Amino acid sequence: MRGDSPAAVLFDLDLTLCVSTQAPEDLLSATFERAGVQPFCEVVDLAAVASETPECESDREFFAALFDLAAERVDGVDPATVPSWDLADAHDALVDHSAVRFRDGARDALDAALAHGPVGLVTNGGRDTQSTKLDALGIADAFGATVFCDPTAGMPPKPDPKPVRAAVDELGVTPDEAVLVGDSKASDVAGAHAAGARSAWVPYDDASNDGDHDPHHTLDAPEDLRDIL
Template identity: 70%
Template structure:
């Protein structure tokens, strides 16, 4: 056991524990093709504006705003003329949430954390969508507590401190002795700090470096968390 090992570990889900097996670029191009709109952004462009999406009430509304924000950044594209609702609907129809796999090092990280102490999931996503992913991975019952960030159910997304505080309360542990592991500086690291918890940043791609928050730990892959347990 590490001298400063946490009493409990919290995990983000998307791009922390799992990644899609679908080609994200193909899904996005298919989205624009289905709606009949010239593609004005790529996967990286959407990832870059994702931290700017304010609190919304559904996954659909999230993508509506996401496509709007991406359009605002492109010269020659009138955001008011983009059928963002249709794009969001098409994108949702093309995404298969069951087509996921563990990110490299994620399964080992989860196993090590479970062996160490209480473990919780804190994910920015609705219960139905995220449960589909958990069941596909075979880890729906792997957590001592699970928090789905869904504003329509009264749970705002990270970086609001409420989700992490809710998980900490469910585990009955001290926030300062809790480690939250996630891929996003803007939501995971910031959310952990707002809740008084420690943070471990496991960047997935360049878009993960989406904020000025300094994590307590940085690991190339989720299994790096074993170094502090």
């Protein structure tokens, strides 16, 4: 760090730089319908357990675990009766990873970071899925370092410190010279701290407050990143 200003900025992707243009409620409803399963949870129930899923090797495995956890938490549901893999397959068939847009203020935040110094991306998602989103946003080549967290490729997801450290190494800075901007306390804030980096928490919704980690900076909106550069 040069004073309070970071030498480099790392961004999370989902709900930090981009959001889906597919309405979550409609996608979940269509998922239940396609799988032939009576709806037993809402989007808020899935969001509440997202940070508790075990380390997964694919989007399919992640969503199966997500439905399993939601079934365990929702009153009146027998988890043993929930076909979580069928639901995961239905979701995978319906989700369009190219249907994304910049989160409000995120384009300004990215531009400010690029004008300031080295910029990296550290995203909990596989290369194919996340590259589709980056291509749709037109920012696939915007980053000096791009780290896709994929356990099958030897890169565990945040909050493991390895992906953050890999990004700062590629950018040529030390962890304490970087700030990670993300929406999740459980993965982004915790991952930054585990790696020895600073954190800038930019909550997207109530589910963003998914851990007890105290960020170095709390941003009301992505464009407020300018205030700490």
